[in-house]
Amino acid sequence: GEDVEQSLFLSVREGDSSVINCTYTDSSSTYLYWYKQEPGAGLQLLTYIFSNMDMKQDQRLTVLLNKKDKHLSLRIADTQTGDSAIYFCAREDSWGKLQFGAGTQVVVTP
Amino acid sequence: NAGVTQTPKFQVLKTGQSMTLQCAQDMNHNSMYWYRQDPGMGLRLIYYSASEGTTDKGEVPNGYNVSRLNKREFSLRLESAAPSQTSVYFCATALRGDQETQYFGPGTRLLVL
Numbered sequence: 001g002e003d004v005e006q007s008l009f010l011s012v013r014e015g016d017s018s019v020i021n022c023t024y025t026d027s028s029s030t031y032l033y034w035y036k037q038e039p040g041a042g043l044q045l046l047t048y049i050f051s052n053m054d055m056k057q058d059q060r061l062t063v064l065l066n067k068k069d070k071h072l073s074l075r076i077a078d079t080q081t082g083d084s085a086i087y088f089c090a091r092e093d094s095w096g097k098l099q100f101g102a103g104t105q106v107v108v109t110p
Numbered sequence: 111n112a113g114v115t116q117t118p119k120f121q122v123l124k125t126g127q128s129m130t131l132q133c134a135q136d137m138n139h140n141s142m143y144w145y146r147q148d149p150g151m152g153l154r155l156i157y158y159s160a161s162e163g164t165t166d167k168g169e170v171p172n173g174y175n176v177s178r179l180n181k182r183e184f185s186l187r188l189e190s191a192a193p194s195q196t197s198v199y200f201c202a203t204a205l206r207g208d209q210e211t212q213y214f215g216p217g218t219r220l221l222v223l
Contacts, residue, residue, distance in 0.1 A: 004152075008150070033211075040216075040217075041216060041217070042114075042200055042202075042214030042215050042216050042217050043153070043200070043202075043212075043214040044214070045211055045212070045213075048211070088152060088153070096206065097155060097158065097168070098155075098212060100152040100153040100154075101152050102150050102151055102152040103152055
């Protein structure tokens with residue numbers, strides 16, 4: 001929905017880093033999430049960050065949160081062809097429900 | 111341990127027909143959700159069930175009904191399908207702890223002619 005916005009497309013070369021950006025409007029977000037969707041499949045949770053943190057690292061994934069600017073990013077180091085997918089940013093509202101962005105299609109080229 | 115399963119995987123309906131999408135989970139989760147996914151719009155919540163016996167409307171409930179049959183099963187019914195309901199439908203479940211990790215089924219692709 002319009003409460004969570006993402007760019008629609010990102011092209012990256014294999015081996016480079018990918019950065020996917022997300023902005024949200026409601027500062028009452030508790031947790032923020034990144035989900036991955038491969039073709040023909042459901043969404044798979046990649047990682048999440050609590051709103052009082054500014055960074056979280058998990059292997060090749062780094063999440064940065066700028067709470068002041070309401071900006072969330074996901075960095076994928078050493079991007080591989082298997083990382084080609086749609087990536088969804090989501091925020092958890094005060095009722096515990098998730099609001100998703102429209103998704104960023106990431107295409108990894110050799 | 112199948113996680114979250116959905117049936118059918120694909121369905122074609124004519125306008126005005128009815129059908130029920132089934133979702134089952136073996137994760138012993140309390141919360142279950144139905145979303146629809148449309149190009150350029152992400153996922154939108156149709157209905158959810160915080161626990162067995164309760165259901166609540168989400169962002170786009172019109173034209174749908176749900177039943178939380180038991181803790182494992184949550185069905186979505188289209189009483190009179192419309193072309194605007196052509197979409198991919200996802201069921202999800204969550205344990206409802208400190209944070210809302212949702213686990214998604216593989217989806218049902220519905221085409222309404």
